[in-house]
Amino acid sequence: MRILLYNPDNGVTRNFMPHLWMFLLQALTPAGHEVVLIDGNAQPMDEAGIARFVREQNIGLVGIGAMTRMIAKAYRMADAIRAVGVPVVMGGPHVTEEADEALGRNGGPRHADAVALGEADETWPRIVADAARGTLKDVYAPVDAFGQESKPSLKDYPAIPWDKIDLKQFNLVPKMAARALQRIGEGWGTFRIIPMESGRGCPYGCEFCTVTGFFGDSIRFRTNESVVNELLLLKARARSEGGQIAVFFIDDNFAINIKRTKSLLRDIIAAGAQVHWVAQISANLLRDEELVDLIAASGGKWVFIGMESIDPTNLADVNKGFNKPGEYAAVLERLAQRNVYAITSFIFGMDNDTVGVAERTLREIRTWPAGLPIFGLLTPLPATPLYKRLEAAGRLTRPKHWQEFIPFAMAHTPLKMTMIHSRTSRWAIASIFSSLGCVSAESISPKWALWRG
Numbered sequence: 001m002r003i004l005l006y007n008p009d010n011g012v013t014r015n016f017m018p019h020l021w022m023f024l025l026q027a028l029t030p031a032g033h034e035v036v037l038i039d040g041n042a043q044p045m046d047e048a049g050i051a052r053f054v055r056e057q058n059i060g061l062v063g064i065g066a067m068t069r070m071i072a073k074a075y076r077m078a079d080a081i082r083a084v085g086v087p088v089v090m091g092g093p094h095v096t097e098e099a100d101e102a103l104g105r106n107g108g109p110r111h112a113d114a115v116a117l118g119e120a121d122e123t124w125p126r127i128v129a130d131a132a133r134g135t136l137k138d139v140y141a142p143v144d145a146f147g148q149e150s151k152p153s154l155k156d157y158p159a160i161p162w163d164k165i166d167l168k169q170f171n172l173v174p175k176m177a178a179r180a181l182q183r184i185g186e187g188w189g190t191f192r193i194i195p196m197e198s199g200r201g202c203p204y205g206c207e208f209c210t211v212t213g214f215f216g217d218s219i220r221f222r223t224n225e226s227v228v229n230e231l232l233l234l235k236a237r238a239r240s241e242g243g244q245i246a247v248f249f250i251d252d253n254f255a256i257n258i259k260r261t262k263s264l265l266r267d268i269i270a271a272g273a274q275v276h277w278v279a280q281i282s283a284n285l286l287r288d289e290e291l292v293d294l295i296a297a298s299g300g301k302w303v304f305i306g307m308e309s310i311d312p313t314n315l316a317d318v319n320k321g322f323n324k325p326g327e328y329a330a331v332l333e334r335l336a337q338r339n340v341y342a343i344t345s346f347i348f349g350m351d352n353d354t355v356g357v358a359e360r361t362l363r364e365i366r367t368w369p370a371g372l373p374i375f376g377l378l379t380p381l382p383a384t385p386l387y388k389r390l391e392a393a394g395r396l397t398r399p400k401h402w403q404e405f406i407p408f409a410m411a412h413t414p415l416k417m418t419m420i421h422s423r424t425s426r427w428a429i430a431s432i433f434s435s436l437g438c439v440s441a442e443s444i445s446p447k448w449a450l451w452r453g
């Protein structure tokens with residue numbers, strides 16, 4: 001059977017990196033099937049295009065994975081595929097929480113023949129076997145022989161064959177530029193950011209986040225050896241094709257167990273497996289000087305830090321009181337001293353935010369070492385504690401906001417502001433200026449403010 005794994009774009013913005021789930025499920029597909037990958041971020045497609053593709057390519061099963069933000073597009077694509085008679089199985093964080101919606105059990109139309117709940121590493125081979133026999137079930141849940149939820153241990157993580165996978169669609173160097181770059185110097189024919197995981201799970205349970213609910217609060221790690229081998233494979237591929245590769249460790253908190261992270265980084269260094277990498281690490285864990293030394297020595301270039309707010313009351317409200325705004329500057333300084341830079345992420349729309357929060361935050365950021373600040377709006381994602389709290393308080397203005405994705409629009413009534421201006425796009429521009437170190441007090445005037453009361 002030919003299987004298509006498809007990840008939609010959200011129709012507005014594009015990811016810079018392919019999704020790990022596609023490569024992982026491809027590696028976990030039982031022998032005898034052929035798997036084709038399409039990431040809508042790299043290869044944009046509409047409904048007619050995907051329907052044509054599955055017909056012409058004789059696809060027997062389509063797997064679609066989507067975050068809440070892409071789910072409306074995912075459903076439209078699934079409908080088009082099912083309309084030409086090809087079954088669709090959906091997975092990922094959104095349908096895990098809203099399986100009835102995908103299966104048309106809540107009064108709406110049915111979009112998927114089957115839904116894979118939670119982590120599908122162990123259920124995927126069963127889904128493929130059932131689809132090949134024409135006996136797909138509605139729901140596949142990751143449970144053990146006793147019906148208890150089971151989480152893959154990651155100790156026997158599959159080897160993703162990075163040396164063989166067709167990565168053409170994921171080259172970030174545009175064709176024209178590639179030719180010019182190759183004339184200037186070797187090694188820039190391709191540039192790819194590759195997702196890799198070294199562990200799963202996060203115990204922190206921030207109110208707005210789906211991770212603790214989805215992956216669980218017990219953390220599981222791959223062996224150091226399997227991560228190092230994967231890095232070596234990627235490094236060899238980049239070298240053999242005269243290109244560049246950077247790795248995004250997608251672990252939610254790459255240093256959640258500092259001892260283990262240090263041991264992994266030491267093994268990377270010892271094996272000469274360094275590539276440039278990015279990882280998400282919470283600010284509280286970056287107090288450790290030795291950890292930051294090892295990050296720099298093992299190829300770490302950027303650390304994504306979920307700072308969320310400069311207001312401790314906000315942070316306490318969303319169960320993220322372990323973030324201490326007072327130490328943000330020192331954390332960034334510690335990284336910058338080693339030429340490691342931070343992507344600092346902020347959320348606006350929390351309950352203690354008042355008019356002018358954007359200006360206040362920006363003022364504070366300007367006092368820190370250069371980095372790349374990014375800004376988002378608080379979003380009540382399905383099944384999160386935040387969603388439940390806002391729903392109970394009658395504050396959800398668009399309870400099914402994902403059915404119509406409107407970029408930069410809020411789905412709940414903020415507490416201390418009367419009106420939200422969707423000017424996040426301007427903020428994105430502001431953040432680029434800021435990252436280049438060229439934000440002056442004048443260039444960001446109050447007219448940039450995100451909110452006006």
Ligand code: B12
Nearest residue numbers: 017018020021063064065067068091092116119120121210
């Ligand atoms: C890396 C990452 C990104 C990357 C891009 C995604 C990428 N290319 O990988 C970046 C940094 C760009 C990003 C951006 C955003 N992200 Co993000 N991201 C992640 C992160 C950290 C890792 C994803 C990952 O690879 N996980 C590991 C794989 C193995 O897990 P998985 O994808 O869930 O897949 C497993 C199962 O879900 C299932 N599965 C998944 N798909 C399918 C499909 C089929 C057919 C089947 C059978 C099974 C299946 O099987 C897989 C193996 O078990 C997750 C958190 C997390 N730990 O997952 C958040 C996460 C996915 N992101 C999230 C969010 C909210 C966002 C943003 C909206 C943030 C923002 N405000 O801007 C944006 C949206 C981007 C967009 N284009 O619109 C949420 C999504 C929640 C939700 N309900 O949708 C998550 C869960 C984090 C959170 N805080 O809750 N993100």
Ligand code: SF4
Nearest residue numbers: 202204205206209252
């Ligand atoms: S926001 Fe980060 S630290 Fe908080 S629960 Fe989610 S993954 Fe964990």
